[in-house]
Every structure is written in C-alpha cells, then in structure tokens.
Amino acid sequence: MNHAYISLGSNLDNPENQVRRAIASINAIPGCAVLKCSSLYQTAPVGYLDQPDFINAVVMIETTLSPIDLLHALQQIEKDQKRMRVMKNGPRTIDCDLLTYNNIVLDSNELILPHPRMNEREFVMKPLLEIEPDWQHTDCK
Numbered sequence: 001m002n003h004a005y006i007s008l009g010s011n012l013d014n015p016e017n018q019v020r021r022a023i024a025s026i027n028a029i030p031g032c033a034v035l036k037c038s039s040l041y042q043t044a045p046v047g048y049l050d051q052p053d054f055i056n057a058v059v060m061i062e063t064t065l066s067p068i069d070l071l072h073a074l075q076q077i078e079k080d081q082k083r084m085r086v087m088k089n090g091p092r093t094i095d096c097d098l099l100t101y102n103n104i105v106l107d108s109n110e111l112i113l114p115h116p117r118m119n120e121r122e123f124v125m126k127p128l129l130e131i132e133p134d135w136q137h138t139d140c141k
Contacts, residue, residue, distance in 0.1 A: 002065075003060060004070060005098075005100045006026065006096055007057075007118070008059065008096055010094045010095070023059055026073075029063075029070075031063055031065050033061060033062045035060045037058075042056075045089070048087065056124070058131060059131075067111060074097075075096075
C-alpha cells in the first residue's frame with residue numbers, strides 16, 4: 001500500500017467547512033483512506049497579502065492510486081468545490097497539494113514530488129509535524 005501526505009487550505013466560503021469537506025472527499029476516493037488528520041490551523045496569507053487568513057491542515061492517506069491519478073483526483077475535488085485559479089497565491093475555496101508519495105522523487109511537467117516548497121511553508125510544516133513529529137524532508141530539485 002502507498003502512503004501520501006496532502007496539504008489542504010482555504011480562505012473563502014466558510015474555509016473550515018471547505019477543508020473538512022475536502023478531507024471527506026479524499027476519504028471517499030476509491031482506493032484512498034485517510035489515516036491521519038492534523039488539527040485545523042489559521043494562517044496568514046503568503047505572497048498576495050490582501051486577502052483573508054487561511055485554514056490549513058495536512059492529511060496522511062493510504063492509496064492504491066498512482067501519484068498522477070491521485071493528483072487528478074485532488075484536482076477534481078478542487079473543481080467540485082469551485083476552485084478558481086484567477087491569480088497566483090490568491091484567495092481560494094480549496095487548495096489540495098500532494099506533498100509526498102512514498103519516498104518517490106518525481107519532476108515532471110504535471111507533478112513534482114516531494115512538493116518543492118513545502119519545507120519553506122509553516123502552514124504546511126506545522127500541521128505535518130503534528131501528525132508526523134519525526135518527519136524528515138527529502139531533498140528535491
């Protein structure tokens with residue numbers, strides 16, 4: 001069985017509900033099961049600052065899906081929750097980022113694993129370390 005970590009974030013349309021809904025949707029993906037879920041964290045925006053604070057969480061899942069198929073399933077959740085990609089680092093109903101998948105290092109046009117900026121983002125690392133206190137970040141390009 002494969003294990004993956006996914007970061008979730010929202011700052012629009014009841015962000016706490018958006019994150020909880022995404023977690024439930026991930027758990028409902030055929031071949032996926034949420035094993036661990038962090039607390040919800042309120043965090044300030046990064047990049048574009050003139051927007052509401054975010055609610056963030058990280059989940060650990062078990063999956064039979066390939067990394068690309070899992071990415072596509074996460075993108076469908078974003079679409080189902082009306083994610084609009086208007087501006088980089090802008091407000092959003094939900095953001096589902098695949099952080100890691102087993103110990104795979106991947107650099108393709110569609111997916112980079114581990115997520116290249118995850119260790120620079122407190123809104124990712126704080127909830128990740130809550131559920132995996134001994135987390136060791138794999139170096140990537």
